[in-house]
Amino acid sequence: MAASELIEEDEVRIPVEANVTSLNSPAQTHPQRVANGNPTHHALTLSPPADDHDGTNSSERSGLCSLVLIQSLNRKLKRRCEYEKICAKEEHTDRLPDEWWKTGVAFLYALFNLVFTTVVITIVHERVPDKSVSPPLPDKFFDYVDRVPWAFTVTETNGLILVGLWLVQWLFLKHKAIVGRRCFFLIGTLYMYRCVTMYITTLPVPGKHMVCAPKLYNDSRGKIWRILRLISGGGLSLTSSHLMCGDFLYSGHTVMLTLSYLFIQEYSPRWMWWYHWFCWALSISGVICILVGHEHYSVDVVVAYFVTTRTFWWYHTMANTHELRGAPNNYLSRVWWNPVFNFLEKNVQTTVPVVFLSPRALLSSCKERYHTIGIERDE
Amino acid sequence: MKTVEAWSAEDVSDWLNKEGMPEYIKVLHQTDGPALLSLTKADFTVPPLSRVSPDGGEQLLERIEILQIETHIEDHKNGHANGHIGGIPNGTSKLQRNGTLGRKDFETKIRIPIPTVEPPRSSFPTEWGKTGIAFIYAIICFVTTTVVISVVHERVPPKEHTPPLPDKFFDLFDRREWAFSICEINGMLLVGLWLIQWILLKHRSIIGRRFFFIVGTLYLYRCITMYITTLPVPGMHFKCSPKLLGNWEAQMRRIMKMIAGGGLSITGSHTMCGDYLYSGHTVMLTLTFLFIKEYSPRRFWYYHWFCLVLSAFGIFCILLAHDHYTVDVVVAYFITTRLFWWYHTMANQQSLKETSQSNLLSRVWWYRLFQYFEENVNGTVPRNYQLPLSARAFHWNHAVKYSRLDIQ
Numbered sequence: 001m002a003a004s005e006l007i008e009e010d011e012v013r014i015p016v017e018a019n020v021t022s023l024n025s026p027a028q029t030h031p032q033r034v035a036n037g038n039p040t041h042h043a044l045t046l047s048p049p050a051d052d053h054d055g056t057n058s059s060e061r062s063g064l065c066s067l068v069l070i071q072s073l074n075r076k077l078k079r080r081c082e083y084e085k086i087c088a089k090e091e092h093t094d095r096l097p098d099e100w101w102k103t104g105v106a107f108l109y110a111l112f113n114l115v116f117t118t119v120v121i122t123i124v125h126e127r128v129p130d131k132s133v134s135p136p137l138p139d140k141f142f143d144y145v146d147r148v149p150w151a152f153t154v155t156e157t158n159g160l161i162l163v164g165l166w167l168v169q170w171l172f173l174k175h176k177a178i179v180g181r182r183c184f185f186l187i188g189t190l191y192m193y194r195c196v197t198m199y200i201t202t203l204p205v206p207g208k209h210m211v212c213a214p215k216l217y218n219d220s221r222g223k224i225w226r227i228l229r230l231i232s233g234g235g236l237s238l239t240s241s242h243l244m245c246g247d248f249l250y251s252g253h254t255v256m257l258t259l260s261y262l263f264i265q266e267y268s269p270r271w272m273w274w275y276h277w278f279c280w281a282l283s284i285s286g287v288i289c290i291l292v293g294h295e296h297y298s299v300d301v302v303v304a305y306f307v308t309t310r311t312f313w314w315y316h317t318m319a320n321t322h323e324l325r326g327a328p329n330n331y332l333s334r335v336w337w338n339p340v341f342n343f344l345e346k347n348v349q350t351t352v353p354v355v356f357l358s359p360r361a362l363l364s365s366c367k368e369r370y371h372t373i374g375i376e377r378d379e
Numbered sequence: 380m381k382t383v384e385a386w387s388a389e390d391v392s393d394w395l396n397k398e399g400m401p402e403y404i405k406v407l408h409q410t411d412g413p414a415l416l417s418l419t420k421a422d423f424t425v426p427p428l429s430r431v432s433p434d435g436g437e438q439l440l441e442r443i444e445i446l447q448i449e450t451h452i453e454d455h456k457n458g459h460a461n462g463h464i465g466g467i468p469n470g471t472s473k474l475q476r477n478g479t480l481g482r483k484d485f486e487t488k489i490r491i492p493i494p495t496v497e498p499p500r501s502s503f504p505t506e507w508g509k510t511g512i513a514f515i516y517a518i519i520c521f522v523t524t525t526v527v528i529s530v531v532h533e534r535v536p537p538k539e540h541t542p543p544l545p546d547k548f549f550d551l552f553d554r555r556e557w558a559f560s561i562c563e564i565n566g567m568l569l570v571g572l573w574l575i576q577w578i579l580l581k582h583r584s585i586i587g588r589r590f591f592f593i594v595g596t597l598y599l600y601r602c603i604t605m606y607i608t609t610l611p612v613p614g615m616h617f618k619c620s621p622k623l624l625g626n627w628e629a630q631m632r633r634i635m636k637m638i639a640g641g642g643l644s645i646t647g648s649h650t651m652c653g654d655y656l657y658s659g660h661t662v663m664l665t666l667t668f669l670f671i672k673e674y675s676p677r678r679f680w681y682y683h684w685f686c687l688v689l690s691a692f693g694i695f696c697i698l699l700a701h702d703h704y705t706v707d708v709v710v711a712y713f714i715t716t717r718l719f720w721w722y723h724t725m726a727n728q729q730s731l732k733e734t735s736q737s738n739l740l741s742r743v744w745w746y747r748l749f750q751y752f753e754e755n756v757n758g759t760v761p762r763n764y765q766l767p768l769s770a771r772a773f774h775w776n777h778a779v780k781y782s783r784l785d786i787q
Contacts, residue, residue: 127545134541138534138609190748201706202545249706298607299656305711310717313739320737321730329727329759332718351737 095349098177102344106184113188113195118230119193122223122244126215127202133168134204141298147207151293155253156238158286162260162279167198171263172362174355177268182343183259188316189337190255190308197303203248207294212245219251246305251296254304262312267354288303320351382450383443388414398442401564402431411480415443447487452487455485502757503582509590509752510659517595524659525637527602529630531653533622534609541611548698548705552723554614558700561658563645565693569667569686576675581763586674588752590666593718595664601654610655614701626754660704661711664693674762725749727759 029099136142173179205212216222226244232243233253261283264275287305290296314332317324318341324330357365386394388411395404397507407415408429422428423436432439543549577583577590612619623629633651642659668690672683694712697703725731725740732750734741743749 057389078769129542129545134544134611135536137541137611138536140607166590197706200547200709204541204544297605300608302607305519306714309742310721311743314717314721317738317740319732320739321728323728323730324724327728329723330415334716334720 015178038196041212095345096175096178096352098175099181099347100177103177103181103184106181106188106344110184110191110319114225115231116315117191117195117198117247118227118235120199121230121247122226122338123210123243124202125244128212128246129202129204131205131208131210131212135198136206136208137203137297139206139297139299142206142294145292147294148292149209151289152237152295154238155257155286155289155293156236158282158289159236159253159256159260160238162257162264163280166260166264169268172356173267174357174358175352178348178352179263180314182319183263185337185340185344186259186312187361188260190311191252193307194252194255194304197249198247200345201249202246203297203300205245206248209281209294210245212241219296248296249300250307251290251300252288252304252305253290253346256303257283258305258308259312262309266316267352271356308361319348322349357369383412383416386415391415394446400439400442403428403439406431416447418443425589427462436463438490445613448488457594467476467649490574501550503585503760504755505582505584506588507584510519510584510591513588513591513752514597517591517598520595520598522634524602524605525634525642525656527606528637528654529634530650531605531609531719532607532619533624535619535653536611537616538612538615538619543611543613543615543701544704545648546613546704546706549613549701554701555696555699556616558696559702562647562664562693562696562700562702563643566660566663566690567643567645569664569689569693572686573667573671576671578767579764580674581652581765582760583767585756585760586670589722590670592745592752593722594662594666597666597715597718598659601657601659601662603684604710608656609653610704610707612652616701618650619767639717650722654703656707656716657711658697658707659711660697660703660707661694662715664690665712666719669716673723674760715730722749724755726756729757761783 001197033162170176170179214227216226230241233239234243261279264279268275287301291298291303314335318332324332333341387587390408391410391412391594392404395401395407418436420440423432423439428436477785490708577587580586608769620633623633636649637651640646642649668686671686675682694708698705698708721740721743731738731740732753734746739745
């Protein structure tokens with residue numbers, strides 16, 4: 001073959017960094033136009049020989065030709081140059097590892113913050129000015145809409161439905177661990193912010209209708225009972241656990257309604273628009289009913305909505321946009337919880353896809369896990 | 380692509396043009412495909428070809444040869460899938476023999492697409508029009524805030540009726556009278572420093588646009604929170620001017636006075652109460668510090684620290700003077716920093732300037748406005764400085780760009 005002859009007869013003058021593992025471009029030589037007719041045989045004389053005249057066996061011949069070419073090139077290169085070995089990318093490093101223990105840590109964080117909120121509510125309750133001393137503040141919404149007694153029940157019902165829907169949805173997600181981690185972290189952080197704002201300034205009760213439990217000035221035991229009661233009732237008025245006042249800025253009910261809607265929407269398929277609309281309606285009506293029931297000031301609800309949505313979008317953009325990680329001008333990383341974020345999301349390398357497991361798959365994966373644990377125990 | 384044999388005289392002329400050999404067009408205007416192929420070296424030794432050809436026709440003959448290969452390869456391309464090593468346009472392989480063009484060893488010829496060189500547009504166009512719009516937006520927001528303060532003032536419950544709310548900071552620290560003046564002096568200093576710094580920046584139109592937009596939005600948010608719920612005065616020391624119930628003219632005058640005084644108590648323009656949630660002073664102190672730090676060189680750490688101290692102490696003094704509740708200050712700080720960082724992250728990252736499923740930052744209500752302001756800004760705005768009057772001098776540094784003239 002002409003080309004291999006060429007290689008035999010000429011020395012490789014220019015070191016070639018060729019990728020000998022691929023048949024494709026032995027790329028990096030310089031195509032040189034010879035101006036004065038001097039022959040310079042490049043190593044890139046791997047161009048196949050005259051194939052022009054018979055197209056019939058040309059592919060076979062050229063295949064063979066390429067093989068011979070490569071072998072000779074290989075020999076040449078081994079003699080003279082170093083070449084780089086390019087490995088095929090290792091398949092299947094898990095880009096969405098589960099890491100249930102991190103979810104556990106996030107769960108503890110959320111739990112701690114919920115308990116802490118309860119403690120702060122109890123403390124703040126002692127400082128709420130009495131209705132007679134400090135009447136309800138002027139509020140634009142209350143001027144326009146009079147109080148409707150059953151409205152708050154609607155809010156809490158909606159909240160329970162939304163949380164229930166989200167729970168069911170979460171159970172069927174494939175990447176439960178990652179999504180659960182995010183949910184717990186956001187709940188924990190939002191409730192922590194709430195502790196701060198509730199504690200530093202105490203707003204008076206929004207309406208004369210509110211019944212506040214009497215103050216227990218130094219009765220620590222009574223306070224602990226109250227805390228436990230509040231936790232066990234989930235902080236809902238429906239369960240009669242929430243008799244304390246003072247936790248107005250900002251509204252925890254709005255946080256739960258908004259956050260569960262955001263999660264439901266984010267982690268469900270896009271074609272289920274009717275489901276999204278239904279949840280959105282539940283959420284919005286719940287929030288409006290808080291105000292209609294005169295249970296919170298308007299500013300409580302607005303601030304809660306703002307903080308919840310911003311924090312949710314912030315976190316998810318940081319998680320989904322991988323160019324931001326380690327970028328120098330990533331201002332999103334200047335939040336105080338950036339180290340926690342890095343801990344939780346370090347090994348998550350892509351956007352979490354919305355994939356659901358069928359009930360059977362879910363059961364079988366549970367069984368598998370128990371089965372594995374059983375085997376380990378036997379061993 | 381039809382083979383050269385089928386070319387007409389026009390095709391030949393087109394091809395000559397394309398190959399960058401327009402000098403032959405006139406002479407070969409009657410030549411069609413086969414005639415072109417039959418050109419030999421001998422033809423170039425006699426006129427008319429000898430007159431136009433600078434190199435005895437070598438280049439043209441070579442090109443013709445290549446053309447033949449090309450058309451041949453085009454025809455057989457599918458059959459030769461992996462056979463030709465050089466068949467991928469990553470490089471060109473061209474072997475020159477001893478200058479003889481007789482040997483018909485074909486090399487594969489790959490076309491290298493050379494991108495046409497466009498004159499590079501500036502990545503940071505000035506677009507003062509957009510800055511003007513942002514400025515008007517900020518002005519509207521300021522005026523709206525003043526109007527809302529005036530409206531809210533009418534609704535503030537009197538301090539005897541509703542005493543100041545319990546506040547943790549007020550429990551720990553007693554009031555100092557001089558504190559609020561310090562806060563306002565710090566604020567004015569920071570705004571002055573920022574103004575000077577802004578004038579010295581090279582890309583002042585872009586940065587100015589950002590500042591006006593962020594300030595405007597923050598004050599707009601403030602209007603909303605002030606208006607919907609009215610907090611009582613934080614301290615009994617407050618002297619609120621009397622309410623002008625329904626007297627529009629007096630209210631207008633009050634609004635004008637406030638705008639003229641910049642909303643500061645030092646200038647005596649701010650005698651109205653009710654604008655507590657959230658604190659505008661904190662917004663200005665925090666925002667000017669963020670901008671100063673962002674758009675000044677990194678090595679000026681002493682300058683950054685100085686501004687930080689001014690800012691932090693100013694905020695502390697607001698609380699020390701019992702002029703705002705603690706929650707006002709905390710919420711103001713939170714909203715200001717988040718908005719600043721949100722905006723700048725989006726502005727610096729090209730992938731965040733488009734809406735997509737993974738870009739949740741785009742779900743804010745002001746995203747379209749942001750896109751309008753920042754669509755032509757590519758990349759992070761560099762911290763370059765330039766005296767304002769030498770702007771015109773800057774233009775004649777433009778290098779002259781040459782581009783290839785196309786005949787016809």
